[in-house]
Amino acid sequence: MDTLLDVRDLHVEFRTRDGVAKAVNGVNYSVNAGETLAVLGESGSGKSVTAQAIMGILDSPPGHITQGKIFFQGADLLSLHREARRQVRGAKMAMIFQDALSALNPVLSVGDQLGEMYVVHRGMSRKDARARAVELMDRVRIPAAKERVGDYPHQFSGGMRQRIMIAMAMALEPDLIIADEPTTALDVTVQAQVMELLAELQREMRMGLILITHDLGVVADVADRIAVMYAGRIVETAPVHEIYKAPAHPYTKGLLESIPRLDLKGKELYAIKGLPPSLINIPPGCAFNPRCPMAQEVCRTDVPPLYKVSQTRASACHFWKECLGD
Amino acid sequence: MAEAILEVRDLVKHFPLTQGIVVKKQIGAVKAVDGISFDLYRGETLGIVGESGCGKSTVAKLLMNLERATSGQVLYKGEDITRLSGRALKAVRRNIQMVFQDPYTSLNPRMTVGDIIGEPFEIHPEVAPKGDRRKKVQELLDVVGLNPEYINRYPHQFSGGQRQRIGIARGLALNPEIIICDEPVSALDVSVQAQVINLMGRLQKEFDLSYMFIAHDLSIVRHISDRVGVMYLGKMVEIGDDEQIYEHPTHPYTQALLSAVPVPDPESREHRERIILTGDVPSPANPPSGCRFRTRCWKAQDKCATEAPLLAVPERFKGVDSPAAHESACHFAEEKDVVGAA
Ligand SMILES: Nc1ncnc2c1ncn2[C@@H]1O[C@H](COP(=O)(O)OP(=O)(O)O)[C@@H](O)[C@H]1O
Ligand SMILES: Nc1ncnc2c1ncn2[C@@H]1O[C@H](COP(=O)(O)OP(=O)(O)O)[C@@H](O)[C@H]1O
Ligand code: SF4
Ligand SMILES: [Mg+2]
Ligand SMILES: [Mg+2]
Numbered sequence: 001m002d003t004l005l006d007v008r009d010l011h012v013e014f015r016t017r018d019g020v021a022k023a024v025n026g027v028n029y030s031v032n033a034g035e036t037l038a039v040l041g042e043s044g045s046g047k048s049v050t051a052q053a054i055m056g057i058l059d060s061p062p063g064h065i066t067q068g069k070i071f072f073q074g075a076d077l078l079s080l081h082r083e084a085r086r087q088v089r090g091a092k093m094a095m096i097f098q099d100a101l102s103a104l105n106p107v108l109s110v111g112d113q114l115g116e117m118y119v120v121h122r123g124m125s126r127k128d129a130r131a132r133a134v135e136l137m138d139r140v141r142i143p144a145a146k147e148r149v150g151d152y153p154h155q156f157s158g159g160m161r162q163r164i165m166i167a168m169a170m171a172l173e174p175d176l177i178i179a180d181e182p183t184t185a186l187d188v189t190v191q192a193q194v195m196e197l198l199a200e201l202q203r204e205m206r207m208g209l210i211l212i213t214h215d216l217g218v219v220a221d222v223a224d225r226i227a228v229m230y231a232g233r234i235v236e237t238a239p240v241h242e243i244y245k246a247p248a249h250p251y252t253k254g255l256l257e258s259i260p261r262l263d264l265k266g267k268e269l270y271a272i273k274g275l276p277p278s279l280i281n282i283p284p285g286c287a288f289n290p291r292c293p294m295a296q297e298v299c300r301t302d303v304p305p306l307y308k309v310s311q312t313r314a315s316a317c318h319f320w321k322e323c324l325g326d
Numbered sequence: 327m328a329e330a331i332l333e334v335r336d337l338v339k340h341f342p343l344t345q346g347i348v349v350k351k352q353i354g355a356v357k358a359v360d361g362i363s364f365d366l367y368r369g370e371t372l373g374i375v376g377e378s379g380c381g382k383s384t385v386a387k388l389l390m391n392l393e394r395a396t397s398g399q400v401l402y403k404g405e406d407i408t409r410l411s412g413r414a415l416k417a418v419r420r421n422i423q424m425v426f427q428d429p430y431t432s433l434n435p436r437m438t439v440g441d442i443i444g445e446p447f448e449i450h451p452e453v454a455p456k457g458d459r460r461k462k463v464q465e466l467l468d469v470v471g472l473n474p475e476y477i478n479r480y481p482h483q484f485s486g487g488q489r490q491r492i493g494i495a496r497g498l499a500l501n502p503e504i505i506i507c508d509e510p511v512s513a514l515d516v517s518v519q520a521q522v523i524n525l526m527g528r529l530q531k532e533f534d535l536s537y538m539f540i541a542h543d544l545s546i547v548r549h550i551s552d553r554v555g556v557m558y559l560g561k562m563v564e565i566g567d568d569e570q571i572y573e574h575p576t577h578p579y580t581q582a583l584l585s586a587v588p589v590p591d592p593e594s595r596e597h598r599e600r601i602i603l604t605g606d607v608p609s610p611a612n613p614p615s616g617c618r619f620r621t622r623c624w625k626a627q628d629k630c631a632t633e634a635p636l637l638a639v640p641e642r643f644k645g646v647d648s649p650a651a652h653e654s655a656c657h658f659a660e661e662k663d664v665v666g667a668a
Contacts, residue, residue, distance in 0.1 A: 042515040143605070157606045187377035187542065189603045192586035196602060214516065217588030221595060240592045258520040259590050260549035265568075268527065269549065271520035275485050 004176055004208040006030040010068035012049050015061065019280040023049045025232035028306060031208040038219040039212045041229030042276060047212045051178045055095050056085045091121055094169035098181040100161035104153040110164050111149035117171040136167040140197060159190035170201055178210045195222060216259060220244060228252050231277055231287035238313040248315035248324045250292045294319050328367035331504060331536050332389065337362045337398035339384050343611060356611045358384040360560035371537040373551030375544055377607060380557040382540045386508045390424055391415060420450055423502040425493050427509035432493060433481040439492055440477040446499045453500050466495040471525060487518035506538045523550060544587050548572055556580045559618040560610055562637055566652030574649040576659035579619045625658050
């Protein structure tokens with residue numbers, strides 16, 4: 001399998017007035033061509049910051065990459081020059097955001113924004129670019145694309161705007177797409193439409209897809225592999241079928257158990273106690289230890305490495321065997 | 327039969343659409359809620375689901391009389407609260423409280439937690455005389471699982487889940503009978519959601535509360551609701567107990583909604599039939615004639631455009647002993663096997 005993206009031991013911190021927020025603390029993940037990797041985690045766990053570092057759009061300052069490497073198609077992105085980096089972005093990797101309204105330019109028609117991609121990157125004439133824009137809008141199934149190509153973002157519904165952003169991301173047929181909570185703001189029936197479209201385009205173009213989400217349902221529906229984040233680290237990675245059957249990290253296990261199930265109706269839901277830590281003051285040892293039902297003394301002192309569970313799985317828990325076992 | 331504590335009858339709320347700045351001229355209306363009837367039973371949780379803009383929050387506000395109804399009735403113990411004002415309204419409001427979605431904007435950032443939770447006592451001093459208030463607020467903090475010593479802190483010093491607990495404590499202050507919860511856990515992370523849902527369940531038992539619970543997460547609604555109502559574009563399209571709605575839905579919209587919910591089990595991927603609706607929800611300022619769902623419905627016939635289906639037990643299921651025999655507003659109501667949701 002060809003590895004498309006390989007993130008190794010990435011560290012990102014934000015130097016703010018309140019202190020240094022350690023948002024990303026040694027993230028490792030990789031994506032193959034044609035594969036969907038879901039990055040799952042609660043808000044503040046560092047999912048978006050990792051994506052921003054990969055895309056080269058980190059808010060800096062206050063954000064700084066302090067350690068790590070990001071390989072994309074073999075090239076070390078962090079050592080590339082700005083111009084080379086810009087070439088990669090857009091043409092080879094693209095991003096889809098949660099909030100299309102703030103990601104799109106409000107004063108340019110969607111046709112101009114889509115066409116711009118072809119004018120800048122492919123040197124097309126305005127007229128040809130416009131025609132391509134209409135094709136793209138058709139492709140993402142925007143009704144009456146020809147009539148609507150001159151409309152502005154605010155004239156579209158939330159679901160349609162999300163399609164336009166997908167069209168922008170797909171325009172140059174990139175090899176990797178990072179979708180950061182692309183359907184979180186949408187209703188379920190619209191979410192289903194958008195996810196179906198995204199999956200279909202990904203299959204057709206054999207792109208790698210990183211899908212950032214906090215929804216265990218969405219992950220189960222579309223992902224091949226999953227990486228679970230907690231306090232800026234990947235705490236577990238596994239093929240999606242295996243993790244739902246038998247999680248190897250107590251945090252993943254807690255998340256899965258807190259989903260309402262039929263047999264629990266009228267009873268209390270399982271709840272992970274407490275709150276995620278402040279990133280300015282991450283607990284020593286395993287960051288999850290104050291909330292973990294399995295924590296022992298060693299968890300309060302030693303940071304667990306990412307233990308190899310099998311050829312395809314890893315877990316950052318000292319007691320992953322026990323977790324898998326019961 | 328359970329006792330109805332709230333009876334909602336033909337409730338309507340139209341927001342006027344106006345044009346012109348100096349001389350306002352009405353050019354139409356947003357039909358946010360357009361003729362809705364249902365009962366809330368004592369001690370039950372009635373879940374309300376439906377996509378954004380379908381009128382859920384407007385119903386909630388009408389039940390509290392925070393918005394004036396255009397027409398229709400909300401009967402609380404037989405009395406129509408849409409017509410009340412002044413002291414009579416104040417007296418009723420004591421018994422119906424609300425918890426809002428957004429724990430970040432619904433609490434005044436400049437007030438201490440003690441002032442926020444104690445504010446209802448300013449309006450209803452009879453519940454807690456001045457001297458007792460501090461103690462009462464600390465009791466409430468304890469009841470919702472917050473440290474009573476936090477009484478002098480400000481909202482920004484709390485996490486989202488903790489703020490939602492503050493909102494709940496405030497809702498409980500006047501010992502209400504009914505609490506209307508408008509998306510109380512939607513803004514919270516999964517692990518914190520479970521904590522708040524559990525708290526609400528415990529409080530319901532302890533204080534004998536009736537809940538109307540609005541949410542868009544269908545699996546959470548199923549978990550805590552005795553009955554569930556499904557709204558679409560200002561109408562209630564189907565209502566029944568949780569098994570009737572989730573296992574035996576007969577309205578096409580409910581079927582589509584349930585089939586669209588991603589199931590947290592990768593094994594179910596292959597053998598699910600998903601109904602993907604096309605198009606967007608029409609504007610409530612200009613809803614389709616007849617059945618409002620017909621522009622997106624795969625079963626629509628001519629009749630659907632001319633005749634608005636009523637919310638009632640469909641003719642074909644009348645007197646039939648089946649969970650499909652519950653109220654559904656569709657001319658062609660029937661069961662469909664939708665593998666899926668929750
Ligand atoms: N622009 C910024 N300035 C300061 N801190 C930031 C900024 N962006 C992110 N952070 C910090 O990084 C943490 C992780 O953020 P993020 O990656 O957005 O989380 P999520 O997993 O919800 O996407 C945040 O909790 C915050 O502390
Ligand atoms: N104060 C208002 N003025 C005008 N329109 C409103 C007002 N409040 C709500 N609406 C409209 O009424 C419809 C229903 O809104 P709402 O009850 O908030 O829906 P929901 O809570 O189901 O998302 C929406 O189209 C909304 O834009
Ligand atoms: S009444 Fe007609 S349009 Fe409405 S849901 Fe039933 S079949 Fe569909
Ligand atoms: Mg994020
Ligand atoms: Mg609402």
